Amino acid sequence: MLFSSIGFLFRFLPVFMLIYLIAPARFRNLVLLVGSLIFYGAGEPYFVLLLVFSVTANYGLSRCMFRKPPFSGKARGRKKAVWRRSVLIAALILDFGILFVFKYWDFTADTVNTLAGRGILPFLRLTLPLGISFYTFQMVSYQIDCYHGTITEPAGFVPFAAYVSMFPQLVAGPIVRYQDVESRMRSRRIGVRNLENGLKLFTAGLGLKVLLANQIGTLWNVIMSAGAGSLHAAVAWLGAAAYSFQIYFDFWGYSLMAAGLGKMLGFKIPENFNAPYASHSVSEFWRRWHITLGRWFRDYVYFPMGGSRRGRLRTVFNLFVVWACTGLWHGADWNFLLWGMLFFVILILEKNIYGERIEKTKVLGHLYTLALIPVTWVVFAVTDMKQLTAYLGNMFGIHGTKILVGIPQLIRYLQEYGILLLVCFLFITPFPSRIYRRFRDRWYMAAALLVVFWFSVYEIMQGSNNPFLYFRF
Amino acid sequence: MKKKDPKADAKGDRKGRSIKDKGQKKSGRLAETLYNCPYLIAVSVTAILVMIRSDQIGVKAIAREFQGAAERIESCVSAETGGPNMENPDPVPDREAAAAETDSMEIDPENTDSINQNEGTCKDEKDETTNDKELNNDNADGEDTAGDPENSTENTGNIGKSEIDSEKDTPKGVTRFELYAPQEIDSYYYSDAGKVALTTEYPYAKENISYFNDAAFLGDSRTLGISDYAGLDEADFYCENGMTIYKILEPEGVTYQKTGDKVDLSQVLKQKRYGKIYIMLGMNELGYGNTAMYLEQYRAVVEQIKEWQPGAVIYIMANLHVSREMNNLQTEFNNININDKNAAAALLANGTDVFYLDANPLFTDAEGFLDSELTFDGVHLYAKHYDVWRDFLMEHAVQTGDAAGEDAAQPEGAGGEDAAPTRDAAGEDTVQTGGAAGEDTVQPGAAGPTGENL
Numbered sequence: 033m034l035f036s037s038i039g040f041l042f043r044f045l046p047v048f049m050l051i052y053l054i055a056p057a058r059f060r061n062l063v064l065l066v067g068s069l070i071f072y073g074a075g076e077p078y079f080v081l082l083l084v085f086s087v088t089a090n091y092g093l094s095r096c097m098f099r100k101p102p103f104s105g106k107a108r109g110r111k112k113a114v115w116r117r118s119v120l121i122a123a124l125i126l127d128f129g130i131l132f133v134f135k136y137w138d139f140t141a142d143t144v145n146t147l148a149g150r151g152i153l154p155f156l157r158l159t160l161p162l163g164i165s166f167y168t169f170q171m172v173s174y175q176i177d178c179y180h181g182t183i184t185e186p187a188g189f190v191p192f193a194a195y196v197s198m199f200p201q202l203v204a205g206p207i208v209r210y211q212d213v214e215s216r217m218r219s220r221r222i223g224v225r226n227l228e229n230g231l232k233l234f235t236a237g238l239g240l241k242v243l244l245a246n247q248i249g250t251l252w253n254v255i256m257s258a259g260a261g262s263l264h265a266a267v268a269w270l271g272a273a274a275y276s277f278q279i280y281f282d283f284w285g286y287s288l289m290a291a292g293l294g295k296m297l298g299f300k301i302p303e304n305f306n307a308p309y310a311s312h313s314v315s316e317f318w319r320r321w322h323i324t325l326g327r328w329f330r331d332y333v334y335f336p337m338g339g340s341r342r343g344r345l346r347t348v349f350n351l352f353v354v355w356a357c358t359g360l361w362h363g364a365d366w367n368f369l370l371w372g373m374l375f376f377v378i379l380i381l382e383k384n385i386y387g388e389r390i391e392k393t394k395v396l397g398h399l400y401t402l403a404l405i406p407v408t409w410v411v412f413a414v415t416d417m418k419q420l421t422a423y424l425g426n427m428f429g430i431h432g433t434k435i436l437v438g439i440p441q442l443i444r445y446l447q448e449y450g451i452l453l454l455v456c457f458l459f460i461t462p463f464p465s466r467i468y469r470r471f472r473d474r475w476y477m478a479a480a481l482l483v484v485f486w487f488s489v490y491e492i493m494q495g496s497n498n499p500f501l502y503f504r505f
Numbered sequence: 506m507k508k509k510d511p512k513a514d515a516k517g518d519r520k521g522r523s524i525k526d527k528g529q530k531k532s533g534r535l536a537e538t539l540y541n542c543p544y545l546i547a548v549s550v551t552a553i554l555v556m557i558r559s560d561q562i563g564v565k566a567i568a569r570e571f572q573g574a575a576e577r578i579e580s581c582v583s584a585e586t587g588g589p590n591m592e593n594p595d596p597v598p599d600r601e602a603a604a605a606e607t608d609s610m611e612i613d614p615e616n617t618d619s620i621n622q623n624e625g626t627c628k629d630e631k632d633e634t635t636n637d638k639e640l641n642n643d644n645a646d647g648e649d650t651a652g653d654p655e656n657s658t659e660n661t662g663n664i665g666k667s668e669i670d671s672e673k674d675t676p677k678g679v680t681r682f683e684l685y686a687p688q689e690i691d692s693y694y695y696s697d698a699g700k701v702a703l704t705t706e707y708p709y710a711k712e713n714i715s716y717f718n719d720a721a722f723l724g725d726s727r728t729l730g731i732s733d734y735a736g737l738d739e740a741d742f743y744c745e746n747g748m749t750i751y752k753i754l755e756p757e758g759v760t761y762q763k764t765g766d767k768v769d770l771s772q773v774l775k776q777k778r779y780g781k782i783y784i785m786l787g788m789n790e791l792g793y794g795n796t797a798m799y800l801e802q803y804r805a806v807v808e809q810i811k812e813w814q815p816g817a818v819i820y821i822m823a824n825l826h827v828s829r830e831m832n833n834l835q836t837e838f839n840n841i842n843i844n845d846k847n848a849a850a851a852l853l854a855n856g857t858d859v860f861y862l863d864a865n866p867l868f869t870d871a872e873g874f875l876d877s878e879l880t881f882d883g884v885h886l887y888a889k890h891y892d893v894w895r896d897f898l899m900e901h902a903v904q905t906g907d908a909a910g911e912d913a914a915q916p917e918g919a920g921g922e923d924a925a926p927t928r929d930a931a932g933e934d935t936v937q938t939g940g941a942a943g944e945d946t947v948q949p950g951a952a953g954p955t956g957e958n959l
Contacts, residue, residue, distance in 0.1 A: 038562050042552070228542035235548075257880070258734070259887030436734050436888035444765070478544035485548060493561060 033074045035234075035289045036241050036492055044071060052297065053222065061194045061217060064297065068199040072162070075203075079161035086130060087193045090171045093123040097178050098186045116179055123175040131168045134158050139364035163203035165361060167196050169328055174210045176332055183210055191217040200293035204286045206304040206324040213299050220298035229472065230295030232481055236468060237288030239484040240459070242491050245281035248274050248456055251449050252413075255437070260414065260423035262436035268426040270445060272406035275413050277456040280309065283322070309460035312397030313390055314378045314404060325361070329354050352376055362412070367420055371411045378404065580691070678856020680705045682848065688841065694795050695842040702823065702851030704901065705860045712902035714895075715739070719780035723753055723770070727825060727885060728785050732762045734891040741779070743770055749793065750786040750802045754809060774813040780905055782810055783898070785822035787846040788884075792837040800849040807853050818903045821854060823847045823863040829874040831883030840873055864897050 033040050048067045055063045073080040097119045100112075132140075133156070141153035174192070177183045187195070187210065195217060201208055255263065255271035263271070287304035294301035308321035318326055334354050340347040359372020382390070390397045407427065414420040422432060446453075458464065471477045539546060556563040680702060687699030717740040722728050724744040732742035742762035743753075753759060758767035784806070790799050807819055824847055826840045833839055847863070854861035868886065870876050875883060879890050886894070 042556065042562050043567070046552070224538050224542050224545070228545045231545055231548060235544075253882055257882045257885040257887070258730075259881065259889055262888045433889055441733060447765075475543060478547060481544060482547050482551070486551065489555075489562075 033071055035286065035293075036238055036488070038489075038492060039074070040071075041489065041492075044074075049296070057219065060220075060298075061190045064199075065190055065194040065197060068194065068197040068202060071199040072197065072202060076162050079164075082130070082161055082164075083167065083197060086127070086167070086171065087196050089126055090123060090175065090196075091189055091192050093119055093126070094175055094178050094192070095186055097175075120175055120179040124172065127168050127172050127175075131164060134164060135160055136360070136364045166205045166207060167202060169207050169325075170196055170209075173207070173328060173332060177210060183214075187214070187217070198294075198297075198299075200290040200297065200299075201301060204283070204290070205322075206287055206290060206302055207328050208301060208324070212302055216299050222296070222298040226295050226298060230292045230297075232292070232472060232478070233295060234289050234292030235481045235485045235488075237285040237290075237292060238488045239481075240281045240285030240288065242285075242488040243484065244452075244456055244459060245278050245285055246491070247452055248281070248449065249278040251445060251452075252278055254445070256414075258437045258441070260419045260426060261432050262434065263423070263426040264435050264438045264442065265427060265429045266439070267437050267442050267445070268423060269406065270442065271423075272410050272427065273453070274449070276309070276406045276409045277453075277460070279409060279412075280305075280460065281456070307460065307462040307465065309402065309405065310398070310462050311401050312394060313382055313387055313401060314375065315382050315387060316391070317401055317405065318375070318379070325358070329358055333357060348380060351379060355379070363415075365415050366417065367411055367415050371408060374408055374411055378408075577691070677707050678705065680851050680854040680856065680861050682851070690841065692837060692842075694792055694837040695845045696796070697841050698796075698845045698848040700848050701844060702848045702861055702863060704863045705851075705854045705856050707856060707860065707903065709901045710904050711900050712904075713899065716899060716902050717781070719778070720783060721774075721779045721781070722783045722785075723759070724748060724783075724785040724822075725788055727788070728783075729762070730885055730888070731891055731894060734888040735895040736892070737895060741777075743768065743773070747789050748786060749789045750799060750806055751790070751794070753784075753786060754806060771809075771813075774810060779814055779817050781818045781820065781903075782814060783820045783822055785824060787824040787843065787850065790846065791842050796842075796845045796849050799846055800852065803850050804853055807859060811858070816905070817858070818905055819859045820898075820901075820903075821850050821859065821861045823851070823861065823865055825884075825886070826865055826869050826873055826875045828877045828880055828883035829872075830877060832874060844873075860901075860903060862898070862901050864894055867893055867897055 033044060035041075044067075048063075048071075052060060052063050052067070069080055069084070072083060076083075097116050137156050137158070141155055144153050145151050174183065174195075178186070192210075195208070195210055195213055196202075198208075198213075251274040252271055255267060255274070260268075284305045291301045291303065302324055304323050306320040306323065308317050311317040311320055334350055337350045337353065338346055339350065342350075355372040355376035356369060357372070358375070359368045359370070362368045362371070381387075390400055407424070410423055410427070411420065414423055425431065468477070560566065682700040682702055684700045687697035690696045714737065717737045720737075720740040722731060722737075722740060722742045722744060724731075724742075725748040726744075726746040728742065728744040728748075729746065731737065732740075732744060743759045744762065745760040748759055754771050756769050756771065758769045760766070761768045761773075786803075787799065794802075803821075807821075810817070810819060824843050826843055827838070831838065834841070851861040851863075853859055865873070868875055868879055868890070877883065879886050881887065
């Protein structure tokens with residue numbers, strides 16, 4: 033179930049909120065858990081069982097970690113460490129094993145078969161369970177935190193299951209750590225202010241998703257439909273910009289909706305985006321883009337490997353691992369790996385060569401970031417290698433065939449999408465957030481958001497009434 | 506959502522008002538709470554209003570959803586009980602089924618006066634459902650393979666055109682249909698036509714690009730693709746994204762690609778003379794109105810154009826199929842529906858001044874899906890492939906005596922304007938014979954794209 037659907041907005045959410053608010057405080061976690069499973073099950077009727085299994089198994093393992101080792105004798109301390117470590121490894125194998133089978137098996141099989149020149153590994157062709165990358169990472173973070181003793185007291189089953197499957201962040205993040213919600217899991221008060229502000233935040237996110245991301249997305253679709261390879265450089269850059277806008281507003285909107293819903297439920301879901309496109313460097317971009325994922329990789333991969341404290345060479349290697357993983361986390365395909373590697377190279381260069389200089393000159397930093405990020409998104413977006421090289425070639429004026437999409441089409445695109453592009457550009461600056469925060473409690477902000485809400489609903493209706501209006505052939 | 510308000514007493518007030526609150530009465534606190542959440546109240550109140558009023562998202566829609574679900578379960582149950590009878594593959598009765606369907610197409614248009622989408626959707630839908638049911642009954646009487654997807658899937662491997670092509674001695678100008686066992690579709694918008702229309706048979710000439718100098722193209726975004734990428738610079742393109750057969754002649758207009766301005770085609774076609782008019786519309790109609798309405802409107806548009814452009818050759822171009830990835834049987838967006846629309850539009854071809862051209866075989870795979878190598882979004886061809894389409898159009902040119910002629914332009918054979926009624930009748934006849942000829946050549950197992958494959 034998508035947040036931006038009639039089913040969620042006018043069926044699930046009101047009914048769920050009513051029950052949630054009426055329910056006595058001690059049953060709220062249970063209501064949240066059941067509601068989340070229904071939310072997930074509505075879209076993934078079979079994989080909800082996988083989710084239930086994963087959560088139960090992880091919970092069992094995490095409880096084992098807090099128990100005495102089943103064997104006793106001398107040197108209890110050491111044995112306890114061994115026990116805890118083996119439980120952690122079991123949990124990691126379980127979580128990453130499931131993720132690997134569903135997400136990476138076919139990719140691995142394809143690679144192995146190509147290398148071997150014959151079909152060694154069979155393809156499974158499984159569909160990817162919704163949100164598996166997100167909830168797996170949350171459970172892994174919980175296990176590791178238990179192991180390190182950051183979580184001192186084991187959670188109850190219902191709070192743990194509710195934490196993993198909590199519907200606001202289940203399918204598209206943010207990746208919440210248990211510590212972020214621990215105290216609220218025990219007790220939380222849902223004031224009318226939370227509901228008010230949460231709903232406002234949700235509306236803002238809904239607007240970004242429906243009114244900006246979905247709309248500008250069609251431009252990217254139109255340009256890609258014309259075909260990489262025959263694009264004028266200006267058109268290729270326009271397409272890259274459109275995709276950059278789309279992915280940002282889509283993801284940011286979704287994160288805001290999650291944060292808003294979290295607030296309505298009495299939680300505090302961490303911020304995931306902080307005007308990333310307004311960064312002065314790519315390093316800064318990654319501190320402001322998908323913050324919770326960056327935090328996860330930093331805390332659970334980069335730091336445990338020694339971070340930057342084990343010498344220069346080791347730092348480079350650590351960064352390499354982190355960015356290879358980040359790339360592959362986004363999808364099991366070569367272009368995602370390439371995308372991660374691109375960031376690895378850029379970040380190494382920034383760290384060692386020109387980073388400081390660029391960040392000092394503000395204008396240069398902005399221009400540099402704004403020029404580089406769309407290129408990385410093209411690598412991200414185009415999974416087919418032939419098309420990818422063709423598109424990148426077009427961006428830099430290299431054409432295999434003659435230019436079919438040239439200036440006349442560019443003019444038409446600009447006529448059609450010009451205003452939207454301007455609005456998008458406005459929304460990548462930090463100002464809209466600032467304005468929102470500053471005037472959040474004024475009546476005219478409420479009025480503006482009300483318009484955004486119903487206009488979004490209208491757009492959703494248009495799309496669902498006629499599923500193709502979204503494309504408009 | 507309103508129920509949230511009573512939670513007022515539990516509110517976590519951070520602004521230090523709580524101290525003041527303590528002394529006040531409960532009602533005062535409630536009032537202040539309400540004052541504190543204008544947005545929540547505004548959304549809740551409007552949402553409640555919408556839920557009560559709106560046909561599409563409100564309680565009525567919920568009731569409809571429940572009803573629909575109940576009906577589906579019911580039909581599932583009845584299908585299961587009736588299952589065993591249906592497993593007797595007997596291709597012969599297909600003809601009757603197809604004939605029945607064609608009949609019902611002729612009859613259905615009586616519903617078209619209630620096209621209005623927004624009002625009374627519910628009622629319309631019910632009417633349609635009953636209609637569909639009758640139709641399905643007809644089908645069920647005649648042919649047994651319908652609704653047996655496995656069976657039809659097996660058939661689809663060989664889209665045999667050879668059987669039909671072998672018969673060369675048929676009169677020219679015939680639009681043939683290739684039959685296959687249709688699938689049962691539970692939709693307001695379409696049904697499975699059970700037949701694929703083939704390009705009107707005719708000794709087409711191969712022309713060069715100047716053939717299009719007096720041509721007009723009416724269409725949606727795919728025609729826009731032809732305009733952009735096929736290099737037909739002299740032709741006039743009246744097309745835009747989202748264009749439909751219902752809107753094409755409306756005064757709101759359609760974009761004239763040479764100037765980028767909206768023009769009213771009904772004015773343009775009265776004033777300007779074209780030798781050829783190419784129409785390709787139907788994609789945006791997949792989820793708007795049903796096939797019978799589509800046919801009726803298409804017929805009206807063609808008749809209107811004939812009236813305004815006597816002597817012009819009208820080409821009805823088949824809507825291109827979509828790719829396997831885009832083909833979605835859960836929605837109306839699939840090749841069965843596209844084929845349903847195409848087969849309906851092809852009925853208008855008469856082989857004298859209206860021709861049906863199907864470019865699908867150029868771009869689709871063996872199962873009738875748009876080749877995913879040729880498209881990004883599964884709907885539109887890449888720019889570079891429009892050349893192929895242009896060549897196809899050049900190879901399927903009907904020669905008019907005096908192409909751009911003011912009044913005497915006559916397509917081969919047929920009489921002038923005054924003969925229009927006869928021509929029409931002939932058209933109908935051709936369709937019938939076309940169909941019959943098709944039936945004769947259909948062999949057991951030879952089937953067009955069906956079911957899941959389309």
